[in-house]
Structures are given as structure tokens and as C-alpha cells.
Amino acid sequence: MKYRVTTLAGVCLAGLIVSAPAMAQDQGDAFVRVGAARTKLVDKGTISINGAVDPNADYKTRDTFHGVLTGGYFVFDRVALEASISTPATTNNMPAGSLAGTPNLGDDEFAMLTVGASLHPFKGRVSPYIGGGYMRQFTTQERDALAVGLDIPNAGGPYVQAGVDVAVSDRWGVFAEVRKGFYHTNATGRLPLDATFTNFAAVEAKAELDPLTIQVGLTARFGHGADAGSSQPIATDDAKWVLKAGLTNLSLADKVKLSVGGAPYPGAGLSTFEHHTVSVQIGRFLTPNIAINATLGLPPSIDVFGAGSIGALPKLGEVTYGPTMLTLQYHPTRSGRIRPYIGAGVSYMIVFDTKDGAFQKLRVDNDxxxxxxxxxxxxxxxxxxxxxxxxxxxxxxxxxxxFQGLAVEGKTKLDPWAFSGGVSFHF
Incomplete structure (x- = not known):
């Protein structure tokens, strides 16, 4: 009886897979993936201080979270060329081993670009794939903390990946993917030996990065294999309204002119990590090519750390704010599958709450x-x-x-980048 039930369940499952929509992967088909990703570096390397290797010195970095946009084109049946780019992510560099107890050396912000190929051996609702190629990690920003002159060069090397697409319809699907890169960089900086910041030790690290990225998200398929037998083109858009929902990755410039007790405090900086929020956009076309668009995000809470000359301080505080934007957009075309747009307008930062850290009675103005x-x-x-x-x-x-009873005032330069991806509905 158990054997019959198992056999029947297997037959039913096979029937569902065969009858379900297949992810298109014929020659000439294409796909776009929008994913939310977590990346962790391997945190291994050789650290030298003043030219001498310290075998017990080590470091740790935080997990980073970012968005990934991937595009692919099937050059043969089941074989696709693909490329991806990530939004910026920020990690710290916390000393460990013989350096444990030393404050954060500094932060680096990076983005990752890949170019490669993937093999999709099976058609059906569940379509696994494997692939590989070349990955490049670009350092987009560096911020000193305890270390001075932190320099983390760009790096690159091979990567491998494995994932699975699960079709929801002929064109839509969801995916999960694991990707592993293999490369290192040579990071350098100077470590102060006293509180006066006049004597330094030169620190160099051959850092094995070898990032592991896990991502999940949405897949859209295009081409004859995704048309389910229909060759009708996409109609020219005549909708008046556009509603968009998705995830937004926010990254701040983290610059400040700081005064303490009424006197300038030179070399001070800020450090925040990338942060995320669910966002909604509502657009209304005023003419066939001009639209007004409002963007709203759920208020994220971010930890604010010091950098530069205040980099050795504990967390300065926490800020909860609401990102908003109102823009006038120009859409050069509303036909075809790919419809670009540009826009300009205003952004309003609403600060809902602050929490104290090293800085007391913290307050941040709206802007x-x-x-x-x-x-x-x-x-x-x-x-x-x-x-x-x-x-x-x-x-x-x-x-x-x-700070320690003295009045603190900071003129910040946040200048955020916001990278968003998700689903749009035109009506």
C-alpha cells in the first residue's frame, strides 16, 4: 500500500511538472532577473605590520545585503550568455586574532559585476541551471575609522553558480541562486600607535575575498519560447496610471563638517551601511510622454558610526527616516518591451526618530x-x-x-543613491 501511494504521488508530481508552464530557454529567448542578495566574504588572508607577517592577526567583515539585476540571452537552446550588476554594499573591517579589541579599521563600499554563461539542461516548470564566468568587484567608496589611508583596490576572478527557476506562468517565474567567486585583493593602511595620531604602523593584508552570494527574486522571460504559441506583439501603452512595488537599496555619501563646543573638528566623517526598504511608486501620465511620479518608502532605521578622526568612537546614534521623492518623468517611447525613462524633481527626508549613542540628545533635521x-x-x-x-x-x-557635555553640530552631506527593482502595473 505504501509503495502504491508513493508511486501515485510521484506520477501526480510528474504530471504537474509536465503540464505546468515551462521557463523559455530556446535559442533567441531572453530573461531578466531582479534579486535580493546576501553576500559574505571569506575573511581569510595574510596580514603584515611594518613588513613583518603576524601569523595570529586576523579580521572579520559583516554580511552585506544588496540588489542584483541580471540579463541573459540564449545563444543556443539551453545555453545562455548572461551579465549581472549589483547595487553598492558596505562592509567593515574588524580586527581579530592578535588584533582583537582594536576598533573597526574602516569601511569599504563595493559593487559586483559578472559576465558569464549558464547551462539550463531541463525544461519544465522547475528548471535548474549551472554556470560560471568572470566577476569583478569594484570599490566605490572607502572610509577610514581607526586606520588612516585605507585603500582596498578593485579585484576580480572566476565564479561559479547554481540555481533554479520555478515558472509561475509562461513568462513569470521565481528563482533562487548561489554564486561563489574566487579572488583576492591587497589592502593597505596605517594603524595609529598612540592617541596623538602622529606615530603609525604600516598594515598590509593580502585579503582572500572569495564572496559567497545567495539571492532570490523574480524572473521574466521573453522570446518565442515564452509566448505560449502567441506571436502578438506588446501593444503601445495607453495607460494613464502606473503602480510599482519593489525593494529599494539606499546608500549614503556619509560626509560631515563637524563642530564640537563651537570649534571645528577636522577630519571627522560618518559611516552608515547600505539599508533597504519596501517602496511604492505611483505615476500619472499628463501627456503621452510626460508623467508625474511619487515614490514612498517604509521608514528604515540606520546605525550611524563615526569615521576619520572620530572613527574610533562607538556608534554615534540611530536615525529612522522616511525616503520620499516627487519627479516629473520623460518617457521617450511607450512601445516595445524595453521602455526607458528619466526624471527630475525633489526629495524630502522626513526624520521620524533618533536614538542616542556616543552623541547624546541626538537630533537630525528634515531636509x-x-x-x-x-x-x-x-x-x-x-x-x-x-x-x-x-x-x-x-x-x-x-x-x-x-558629546561629553559639549555641544555638537554637524552639517551633513548624505546625497543618497536609491536603487529599486520590482513589478510594475499599467492601467
Whole structure:
């Protein structure tokens, strides 16, 4: 009886897989993936201090979370060329081993680019794939903490990946993927030997990065294999409204002019990690090519650390703010599958709450500034699509507080980048 039930279950499962929509992977088909990813570096390397290797010195970095946009084109049946780019992610460099107890040396922000190929051996609702190619990690920003002159060069090397697509319809699917890179970089900096910051030890690390990235997200398929027998083109968009929902990755410039007790405090900086929020965009076409668009995000809470001359301090505080933007957009075309747009307008930063850290009585003002955006809708059918866009705002709020009884004032330069991806609906 147990054997019959197991056999029947297997037959039913096979029937569901065969009858379900297949992810298109014929020659000439294409796909776009929008994913949310977690990346962890391997945290291994050889550390030298003043030219001498310290076998007990070590370091640790934090997990990073970012978005990944991937595009692929099937050059043969089941074989695709693909490329991906990630949004910026920030990690710290915490000493460990014989250096344990030393404050964070500094932060580095990086983005990853891949170019490679993938093999999709099976068709059906569940379509596993494997692949590999070349990965490049670009350092987009460095911030000193305890270390001075932190330098982490770009790096690159081979990667391998494995994943699975699960079809929801002829064009839509969800995916999960694991990717592993293999490369290292040579990081350098100077470590102060006293509180006066006049005597330093030269530190060099041959850091094995070897990032492991796990991502999940949405897949959209295009081409004859995704048409389910239909060759009808996507109609020209005549919708008045566009509703978008997705995830937004935010990254701040983290610059500040700080005064303590009324006197300038030179060399001070800020450090925040990338942060994420669920965002909604509502657009209304005023003319066939001009639209007004409002962007709202759930308020994220971010930890604020010191950098530069205040990099050795504990966490300065915590800020909860609401990202908003109102832009006027130009859409050069509303036909075809790929529909780019650009926009300009204003961004308003609403500060909902602050929590004290090393700085007491912390307060951050709201701020209004100009904003710009560029993105594209990739239409799956006449009404539904996926989108990816980048927004840049110029926000310079003032911050106030106290430190050891002295008044603190900071003129910040946050200038956030916001990278978003998700689903769009035209109606």
C-alpha cells in the first residue's frame, strides 16, 4: 500500500511538472532577473605590520545585503550568455586574532559585476541551471575609522553558480541562486600607535575575498519560447496610471563638517551601511510622454558610526527616516518591451526618530533637495512588467547633539543613491 501511494504521488508530481508552464530557454529567448542578495566574504588572508607577517592577526567583515539585476540571452537552446550588476554594499573591517579589541579599521563600499554563461539542461516548470564566468568587484567608496589611508583596490576572478527557476506562468517565474567567486585583493593602511595620531604602523593584508552570494527574486522571460504559441506583439501603452512595488537599496555619501563646543573638528566623517526598504511608486501620465511620479518608502532605521578622526568612537546614534521623492518623468517611447525613462524633481527626508549613542540628545533635521532618476520598464505583457531604476537626491540635513557635555553640530552631506527593482502595473 505504501509503495502504491508513493508511486501515485510521484506520477501526480510528474504530471504537474509536465503540464505546468515551462521557463523559455530556446535559442533567441531572453530573461531578466531582479534579486535580493546576501553576500559574505571569506575573511581569510595574510596580514603584515611594518613588513613583518603576524601569523595570529586576523579580521572579520559583516554580511552585506544588496540588489542584483541580471540579463541573459540564449545563444543556443539551453545555453545562455548572461551579465549581472549589483547595487553598492558596505562592509567593515574588524580586527581579530592578535588584533582583537582594536576598533573597526574602516569601511569599504563595493559593487559586483559578472559576465558569464549558464547551462539550463531541463525544461519544465522547475528548471535548474549551472554556470560560471568572470566577476569583478569594484570599490566605490572607502572610509577610514581607526586606520588612516585605507585603500582596498578593485579585484576580480572566476565564479561559479547554481540555481533554479520555478515558472509561475509562461513568462513569470521565481528563482533562487548561489554564486561563489574566487579572488583576492591587497589592502593597505596605517594603524595609529598612540592617541596623538602622529606615530603609525604600516598594515598590509593580502585579503582572500572569495564572496559567497545567495539571492532570490523574480524572473521574466521573453522570446518565442515564452509566448505560449502567441506571436502578438506588446501593444503601445495607453495607460494613464502606473503602480510599482519593489525593494529599494539606499546608500549614503556619509560626509560631515563637524563642530564640537563651537570649534571645528577636522577630519571627522560618518559611516552608515547600505539599508533597504519596501517602496511604492505611483505615476500619472499628463501627456503621452510626460508623467508625474511619487515614490514612498517604509521608514528604515540606520546605525550611524563615526569615521576619520572620530572613527574610533562607538556608534554615534540611530536615525529612522522616511525616503520620499516627487519627479516629473520623460518617457521617450511607450512601445516595445524595453521602455526607458528619466526624471527630475525633489526629495524630502522626513526624520521620524533618533536614538542616542556616543552623541547624546541626538537630533537630525528634515531636509528638502533636488533629485534625479533614470530607469526602465521591461514589459512582460500589455499591462505587467518589471522595472529597475536609480535615483539620486542631494540632501544636506543638519544634526545636533552633545558629546561629553559639549555641544555638537554637524552639517551633513548624505546625497543618497536609491536603487529599486520590482513589478510594475499599467492601467
Amino acid at each position: 528638502l533637495g533636488p533629485a534625479f532618476e533614470a530607469g526602465a520598464d521591461i514589459m512582460v505583457n500589455d499591462r505587467w512588467g518589471i522595472f529597475a531604476d536609480a535615483k539620486k537626491a542631494f540632501l544636506r540635513p543638519k544634526a545636533f547633539g552633545t
